[in-house]
Amino acid sequence: MSPRPRLTPSEQDRILDATLEVIADRGLADTRLLDVGRALGRSTGTLQHYFGAREDLVSSAFRRLGERAVLGARALADDLDDPWERVKALLEFIVAGGAGAGDRRIWLEYWNAAGRDDRLRAEATAVYGGWRRLIGTAIRDGLRSGRFTLRSSAGEVMRTLLAVIDGMALHAALGTGGLTSDVAARAVVRVAAGELGVSA
Numbered sequence: 001m002s003p004r005p006r007l008t009p010s011e012q013d014r015i016l017d018a019t020l021e022v023i024a025d026r027g028l029a030d031t032r033l034l035d036v037g038r039a040l041g042r043s044t045g046t047l048q049h050y051f052g053a054r055e056d057l058v059s060s061a062f063r064r065l066g067e068r069a070v071l072g073a074r075a076l077a078d079d080l081d082d083p084w085e086r087v088k089a090l091l092e093f094i095v096a097g098g099a100g101a102g103d104r105r106i107w108l109e110y111w112n113a114a115g116r117d118d119r120l121r122a123e124a125t126a127v128y129g130g131w132r133r134l135i136g137t138a139i140r141d142g143l144r145s146g147r148f149t150l151r152s153s154a155g156e157v158m159r160t161l162l163a164v165i166d167g168m169a170l171h172a173a174l175g176t177g178g179l180t181s182d183v184a185a186r187a188v189v190r191v192a193a194g195e196l197g198v199s200a
Contacts, residue, residue: 007050013064016057016061018039019058023058024109062124066127069131070127073094076089082147083147084198086138087139088189091188096181096185104173108173132158136158149197150196151197161191
């Protein structure tokens with residue numbers, strides 16, 4: 001019997017995107033290979049052939065989510081010269097869950113799973129690292145140009161902003177107090193303005 005042909009990049013992306021959609025709909029704990037297969041019109045055997053166990057498929061899907069989020073943020077940053085406009089755009093993008101890179105329900109499942117899985121934790125840490133580098137570059141550019149005046153160290157500002165992003169995004173995802181992603185993003189931008197010494 002001839003070997004099964006390799007997946008094309010677009011076919012692989014379609015499978016991983018479908019996996020993320022199923023996770024968003026059912027939650028990670030209730031996502032089975034059968035569910036992903038049904039969403040795609042493929043057999044579980046096909047998924048197992050290409051990705052192995054369910055955990056391997058989920059890990060690949062979460063890796064794609066993170067890569068898309070970092071690449072999207074990088075493309076956004078590359079289009080903006082002004083450091084403050086770049087910081088604002090990056091913060092809004094991240095609060096929204098990496099626009100085009102998955103809704104906040106998927107991110108909540110990702111972070112929750114990463115707390116118990118060393119492989120996912122390493123990948124989640126890489127996502128944060130990518131965002132941190134982009135925001136850090138914008139902050140350094142703002143300091144060099146005299147646009148920013150920090151109230152504390154750049155590292156402390158970064159930790160503060162990422163923590164505020166996560167807190168706001170969690171409340172927005174849960175709809176706590178009617179908080180939406182737009183309102184959460186504006187709140188994060190106000191915090192950033194105070195930390196960087198600019199007018200929001």
